[in-house]
Amino acid sequence: MSSSRQLPQGAHPRHGxxxxxxxxxxFSIxxxxxxxxxxxxxxxxxxxxVSDSVLSRQVSTLEKAxxxxxxxxxxxKRPRTWLALTSDGRSAFAAHCQALRAIAEGMG
Known part of the structure; x- marks a missing residue:
């Protein structure tokens, strides 16, 4: 069965x-x-x-990226830790969400 929306090899949105x-x-963080x-x-x-330790581990991975x-x-006098997305993080999140939407909408 052939689709009129055939994508070139490697073009499936999951690659995004x-x-x-x-x-x-x-993803939740x-x-x-x-x-x-x-x-x-x-x-x-x-x-x-999540627990402090789980969040800490996952944030370390996101920070390294x-x-x-x-x-x-x-x-x-209380120590605090703040987290923020970098501009690269915001761009990566937007691209990831776009890929998820494309997959969910059947564009792949």
């Missing part, structure tokens, strides 16, 4: 998925950060519903 972002917890300029570690942890910037500081 970002393996770093694709993992469910990392990036989606949470995409909605803000920055977010406190505890807010992201609670929003994504250049997608997340980690900033440490204090609020009063």
């Amino acid at each position: 998925l970002d393996e770093v972002i694709h993992a469910p917890v990392r 990036v989606a949470t950060l995409a909605a803000a300029d920055k977010a406190e570690f505890a807010f992201v942890r609670d929003t994504v519903e 250049g997608y997340v910037a980690v900033t440490k500081g204090y609020v009063g």
Whole structure:
């Protein structure tokens, strides 16, 4: 059976998925950060519903990829950690979401 929308070899939208972002917890972290300029570690942890250690490991992976910037500081005398998507992270997330939409809409 032949389709009139045959794509060249390697053109399936899945090739646009970002393996770093694709993992469910990392995808959730990036989606949470995409909605803000920055977010406190505890807010992201609670929003994504993971433990401190799981979030820390996943953020390390995103940071190594250049997608997340980690900033440490204090609020009063209490240490705080803020997370923010880098411009590369925002671009990668947008491209990943575009690939997901293309797959979901049957363009592949």
